[in-house]
Amino acid sequence: MAEGRGTAEAVDSILVALADPTRRQLLDLLAAQGEATATTLAEQLPVTRQAVVKHLAVLNAAGLVTGGRIGREVRYAVRPAALDATARWMAALAAEWDRRLANIKHAAEAAERDAR
Amino acid sequence: MAEGRGTAEAVDSILVALADPTRRQLLDLLAAQGEATATTLAEQLPVTRQAVVKHLAVLNAAGLVTGGRIGREVRYAVRPAALDATARWMAALAAEWDRRLANIKHAAEAAERDAR
DNA sequence: GTGATGTGCAAGTCTGGGGTTGCACATCCA
DNA sequence: TGGATGTGCAACCCCAGACTTGCACATCAC
Numbered sequence: 001m002a003e004g005r006g007t008a009e010a011v012d013s014i015l016v017a018l019a020d021p022t023r024r025q026l027l028d029l030l031a032a033q034g035e036a037t038a039t040t041l042a043e044q045l046p047v048t049r050q051a052v053v054k055h056l057a058v059l060n061a062a063g064l065v066t067g068g069r070i071g072r073e074v075r076y077a078v079r080p081a082a083l084d085a086t087a088r089w090m091a092a093l094a095a096e097w098d099r100r101l102a103n104i105k106h107a108a109e110a111a112e113r114d115a116r
Numbered sequence: 117m118a119e120g121r122g123t124a125e126a127v128d129s130i131l132v133a134l135a136d137p138t139r140r141q142l143l144d145l146l147a148a149q150g151e152a153t154a155t156t157l158a159e160q161l162p163v164t165r166q167a168v169v170k171h172l173a174v175l176n177a178a179g180l181v182t183g184g185r186i187g188r189e190v191r192y193a194v195r196p197a198a199l200d201a202t203a204r205w206m207a208a209l210a211a212e213w214d215r216r217l218a219n220i221k222h223a224a225e226a227a228e229r230d231a232r
Numbered sequence: 233g234t235g236a237t238g239t240g241c242a243a244g245t246c247t248g249g250g251g252t253t254g255c256a257c258a259t260c261c262a
Numbered sequence: 263t264g265g266a267t268g269t270g271c272a273a274c275c276c277c278a279g280a281c282t283t284g285c286a287c288a289t290c291a292c
Contacts, residue, residue: 012137019135021128022280031213034220039238051281053239072238072289080213087206094200097147101196104150136250155268167251169269188259188268 007089010063014086017062022047023055027064027078035075123205126179130202133178138163139171143180143194151191 017023022045029041038056042049056076059065063082067074133139138161145157154172158165172192175181179198183190 015131015135019131020280031216034216037238047280048282049239050283054280069239074239078213078217080210080217083206083213084210087203087210090199090203090206094196094203097194097196097199100147100150101194138250153268163250164252165269166253170250185269190269 010082011086011089013062014064014082017058017064020055020058022051023059026052026055026059030065030076030078035077037073037075039073041076126198127202127205129178130180130198133174133180136171136174138167139175142168142171142175146181146192146194151193153189153191155189157192 025045026041029044030036038049038052041056042052045052056065056067060067060076064079065076066079067076069075141161142157145160146152154165154168157172158168161168172181172183176183176192180195181192182195183192185191
């Protein structure tokens, strides 16, 4: 997939998707049950089926979930790849920050030595 | 896990903090400059200093940023630890999903064999 | 067919949070 | 001492999005 350009937007949609507690709960339920429909999931949550459907749409757009139709029902399942990619992105970012902070600290110490 | 009890809330605040594009931009700027004040950062963004202050408060509450006072100005710096911890949390979650999906797939195949 | 179950679509409500403006207060510097 | 610069606080505007209700449409089971 086009790693180069769309990465930022992908990360954005995933972070936005994960920021909502109801959606995270939804992901937990899906991960625990393997597959489930919006109706089933709504029964396990304090919200309407419609709310669940909307959340699933957001999660689907972020690539965190897939939906497949079987007869008259739509079964959703969790999708680890997108989450894993985001985890790596985040770890890389943390490493980058560390690097820069180390550089700055190093430069500061050098300046201190020069000043003496 | 030794992660303690407040892990969920910490992750929540971090995800919420990262979900906003302006805040991510703020983190980028801070990481690039090592240290900066709200006023300086506001000059590099299309928003008011007050907006930046609020964002920095959110980032600070999430542990992604630290603020130190030097004279009359408050200098902020990035803080990689929280981000790194979240990255690990996310990677672990992805792995967990993978495990469960593998189990389910395995069980399905076994059932299929039994059915023959 | 007919009722039961599951999904899709539309319009509507309402709270939270991102953003602003205005002013008071603290600190530096000449 | 006084002006310039940087923060802090408070009230306010505004809209995206989380959630609901109501109904039409599709599918299954009998």
